[in-house]
Amino acid sequence: MQLNINTETRLGDFVLSVDESVHVSGVMALLGPSGSGKTTLLRTLCGLERRARGLIRVDGEAWLNTARKICLPVHRRGVGMMFQTPYMFPHMSVRGNLLYGWRRKEQREGPDLDTVLDVLDLGHLLDNRGDQLSGGERQRAALGRTLLSAPRMLLLDEPLSAQDPRRKSEILPYLKRTIGEFDLPVIYVSHAVDEVMTMASHVLHIHDGKIQAADRIEAEHRPELEPLLVKARQHTKTNDGLAKFSVGGSEIVAESDLEARPGSMVLLAIDPSNMLVSTESEIAALNAGSLPCTIRAIHEQKQAAGITLELNGNGKLFRFSHPLAGRASPELRVGQLVFLTLARPARIVGERSGSGRRQSAM
């Protein structure tokens, strides 16, 4: 699907300004911190943002042309939108929800009802009321409802960010199956790099209302790097499977299924694909915490581009060679203070630094 976007959307002080032509096949990831305009871009694409001005062409068809007063209404764009928190129409059964778009899809050929029920494992939920489902079931049902409306494209707006880690791992397989099974162009919005790296073939980086960079990720280049291992002291109680830990003087959040108590030392693994380097503390928006580091070297070789960071207060050197390294802020210097931001909580891989590294499988 060929997407030509040249739009400007003003929302008060915030301006989203996009000029991109991309060919979307498979999954295109849209990455950026909170407030960078990801959701506004999706709303502009599907026609919900009335203040969008400019041009949008999809496979040659004009969806928006402000100069010619063309604005294809939302219901005729065939864009399946999934919101951050899954929403079921509360006055309908799950069946009613699933068939809402199905009954209105006009001539478009869409996925078959039985296939969707099967892939998303929804058959036994049909007679429940929409608001009686658990978070994970609701997410699956919302995905099914979107698929059954026979969309030409799927827009997923951080479909996992409102879920706790356990539920994430429950939904992710369904999401991957769906994307594999129905062969739709997908734009996947996230601020968690690792969520999309395993699926995406393209990445658009958005920052402060502008597209900063577009990357193509070849399957063989998808990173499989060693995780960064750091010692940390737990200092809050486990809550929803998460707890806060201090590393040096900073605080980060990690998944904690262990019965670790405040005060205990653990070994945390941080996946490189889970990290973003940023120069300011815009990280406050992300809730998994951040680690101050100093840049010790910048590697510019094509094959092994990356940077070497020293974890402040720890002395540990770490080669950050993710292909996306430094994309968010291209003006990095040696000696500069930067922040390693975790896009999602770290993992505990061992208890007590002295008792050896009981590293779990990735």
Place this chain on the structure above:
Amino acid sequence: MIDFDSVWLTLRLAFFSTLILMLLATPLAYWLARTDAAIKPLVEAVTALPLVLPPTVLGFYLLILFSPNSHIGSMWVEATGQTLSFSFTGILIASVVHSLPFAVQPLQASLEAVGQRPEELARSLGARPLDAFLSITVPMARRGFLTAAVLGFAHTVGEFGVILMVGGNIPGRTRVISIDIYTSVETLDYSRAHALSILMLCFSFVVLLLVFVVNRRYPIRT
């Protein structure tokens, strides 16, 4: 023997004014619930005016507006051959204006509570805007619609001052129950006043009871 002319007239007036009210108040409340236009507070204030104005003031201005000497009044006389003042149409319009806030406010509150997301979702699933409104927003805001209709109806039934100002006291045409009771008392016909008053009391009680029972049966779900 009591004649029931005023009762039928009141029911007819309340029925038609509720019908018109809902047709006017729904788009107005929808706009108020969704817009962030600068003139929103102005429109809200104007809509709420009948709540605070003495009915005589509202009635006085409507009477002036409806009189054959005014633009609207004379246009109406030309078009229909009848005057707006002292007619059923006149008190119908006056009732609608006077009861508007009672319909708009519960509607606006319930449409705001539902929010625009369900409707946006419905449209992204292929529903036309009106379809999305009727199939998603209306059933979700049904409590607001019910409250608006019941309050609009009941408020029209209980109206006195505005109707007296605009419609006068013409039996069979503008003498509604409340004015009938007033006239009965004035002419010392206490038995008629008693009969009509107890009717109004029972009616009002039953209507309110109905609203509260229904509200209990259909809690707001979002």
